[in-house]
Amino acid sequence: MRKNGHILYGLKVLCSDKALEICHNRQTVYKLLTFLALYNGIARKLKGEHYMSHAVTRALFDEVMVPNYAPAAIIPVKGEGSRLWDQDGREYIDFAGGIAVNCLGHCHPALVKSLTDQGNSLWHLSNVLTNEPALRLAKKLVDSTFSEKVFFCNSGAEANEAALKLARRYAIEHGSADKTKIIAFEQGFHGRTFFTVTVGGQATYSDGFGPKPGDVEHIPYNDLAALEAIIDDQTCAVMMEPLQGEGGIISPDLEFAQKVRELCDKHQALLIFDEVQTGVGRTGELYAYMGLGVTPDILTSAKALGGGFPIGAMLTTTAIAASMKVGTHGSTYGGNPLACAVAETTFDIVNSEEVLSGVKQREQWFREALNRINEKYQVFAEVRGKGLLLGAVLNEQYQGRARDFLVAAAAEGLMVLVAGANVVRFTPSLIVPQADVESGMQRFEQAVANVVNG
Ligand SMILES: Cc1ncc(COP(=O)(O)O)c(C=O)c1O
Numbered sequence: 488m489r490k491n492g493h494i495l496y497g498l499k500v501l502c503s504d505k506a507l508e509i510c511h512n513r514q515t516v517y518k519l520l521t522f523l524a525l526y527n528g529i530a531r532k533l534k535g536e537h538y539m540s541h542a543v544t545r546a547l548f549d550e551v552m553v554p555n556y557a558p559a560a561i562i563p564v565k566g567e568g569s570r571l572w573d574q575d576g577r578e579y580i581d582f583a584g585g586i587a588v589n590c591l592g593h594c595h596p597a598l599v600k601s602l603t604d605q606g607n608s609l610w611h612l613s614n615v616l617t618n619e620p621a622l623r624l625a626k627k628l629v630d631s632t633f634s635e636k637v638f639f640c641n642s643g644a645e646a647n648e649a650a651l652k653l654a655r656r657y658a659i660e661h662g663s664a665d666k667t668k669i670i671a672f673e674q675g676f677h678g679r680t681f682f683t684v685t686v687g688g689q690a691t692y693s694d695g696f697g698p699k700p701g702d703v704e705h706i707p708y709n710d711l712a713a714l715e716a717i718i719d720d721q722t723c724a725v726m727m728e729p730l731q732g733e734g735g736i737i738s739p740d741l742e743f744a745q746k747v748r749e750l751c752d753k754h755q756a757l758l759i760f761d762e763v764q765t766g767v768g769r770t771g772e773l774y775a776y777m778g779l780g781v782t783p784d785i786l787t788s789a790k791a792l793g794g795g796f797p798i799g800a801m802l803t804t805t806a807i808a809a810s811m812k813v814g815t816h817g818s819t820y821g822g823n824p825l826a827c828a829v830a831e832t833t834f835d836i837v838n839s840e841e842v843l844s845g846v847k848q849r850e851q852w853f854r855e856a857l858n859r860i861n862e863k864y865q866v867f868a869e870v871r872g873k874g875l876l877l878g879a880v881l882n883e884q885y886q887g888r889a890r891d892f893l894v895a896a897a898a899e900g901l902m903v904l905v906a907g908a909n910v911v912r913f914t915p916s917l918i919v920p921q922a923d924v925e926s927g928m929q930r931f932e933q934a935v936a937n938v939v940n941g
Contacts, residue, residue: 543562545560561574561577566594567592568593568595569581569919570593579901579902581902582914582931583903586914588794589916590767590769590917591916591918592919598794598796601829602796605620610823611825620828624639628834631773633776633782634786636805638803638821639818639821639827640800641820641821642678642797643790644679644683645818646789649787649801649816650803652816653785654723656811657807657810658755660810665721666721668702668722669724670722671688672707672708673705673707674688674734675705675761676692681696681700685699704717708739724785725759726759727739728763729761729781730872732906733764735910736877736910738872738873748782751784757785758783758785759784759787760785762776763787763789766788766791768874769846771875773843774788784803784807785801785802786803787799788801791837797826798826798830846875852924853928860928860932861879866884866892868881868883875915878906878910880910881910889906889907890905892905892938895938896911896930896931896934899931899933915927
């Protein structure tokens with residue numbers, strides 16, 4: 488049956504434009520392929536074989552899934568390192584990394600081992616009982632950061648939800664009942680729960696759901712005067728990404744970040760850093776705050792923390808954590824042994840000089856390649872960001888066309904992301920091999936050429 492699949496794939500390859508030039512009749516070839524695909528499926532069914540089945544198609548998504556996503560036409564079925572393969576065996580280089588999640592690539596052997604070892608011993612307990620992987624991971628997070636206490640959950644939004652609830656609770660307990668103002672930034676992104684979309688600075692994500700949680704104000708990122716004008720003793724927290732990701736890969740000015748810290752201290756407001764995208768090595772530091780020289784009161788982490796296994800964490804100090812007393816907050820799955828075992832191994836690997844300095848090296852490879860492509864095609868105004876959270880910002884001529892570059896890259900066998908309409912975003916594995924960077928950038932150059940040449 489595998490042979491059958493290969494024959495089909497071979498026919499599809501043969502159905503390239505070159506072959507079509509010869510047969511001059513695309514329709515006939517497609518009809519033939521459709522017939523063969525049906526025959527292939529029926530033959531498999533008769534033999535009781537289901538693997539590599541195209542019974543699962545992209546069309547099934549539209550049939551059975553809530554239409555809140557618009558996934559690509561292909562369905563990946565295998566990943567290894569920085570490579571992916573789709574149902575037809577077509578290979579892709581992955582510079583998207585599951586949106587900055589697969590920090591050690593796909594199916595890293597050490598993570599597979601942790602997952603299977605843990606899977607063979609203990610899966611789930613709930614927080615009625617604690618477990619060894621969660622405690623080991625929490626200890627490592629505490630030992631490696633400013634924090635003294637950790638709360639585990641399952642995603643970035645949940646980590647931010649916990650942070651916001653904690654900030655409100657802490658301010659009400661230590662300040663006054665009306666110390667509830669949360670200041671956040673335009674274009675910020677903090678997740679999709681109702682509180683986090685409200686604090687996020689993009690109305691498209693938060694509007695249309697009825698009344699929002701109140702007392703949330705937004706100001707432009709890096710705008711010190713706006714912050715000075717709005718922060719007061721009723722402010723319970725300022726929430727920011729120490730490098731805006733979804734909002735367009737925008738770094739904070741150092742002076743701005745330091746001033747935010749000072750103003751928070753002056754008004755006894757907590758500073759929350761959302762490091763869901765920047766955390767766990769992405770910027771070349773374990774956490775981005777370490778490179779800024781500004782320490783938050785609460786930090787949230789997710790995405791890369793589990794290397795692809797869902798986990799989120801909120802980190803804070805003992806004094807602040809004390810406001811989250813028994814029963815104030817919780818999660819059935821938070822601190823799940825499987826997630827924590829994989830995250831512990833991910834953390835051990837990433838939190839090393841070798842990987843963190845490797846991120847800085849790889850940033851140079853990406854920047855050099857993008858600059859070279861830009862010299863030839865003049866499509867970018869700048870390449871910005873830090874470490875392996877990079878954005879190629881489209882120039883005037885290509886405004887609003889980031890998605891065209893993403894689609895063109897996918898057609899060349901390369902996965903990239905966008906960050907808004909004008910930025911092509913790169914968030915590859917932190918250990919992506921140089922050969923993959925080079926091949927990926929060759930594919931990207933071809934994609935850029937295709938967009939430029941229409
Ligand atoms: C900075 C930031 N915060 C929060 C989130 C939400 O994380 P999740 O999708 O895991 O809830 C994201 C996701 O992109 C993010 O980039």
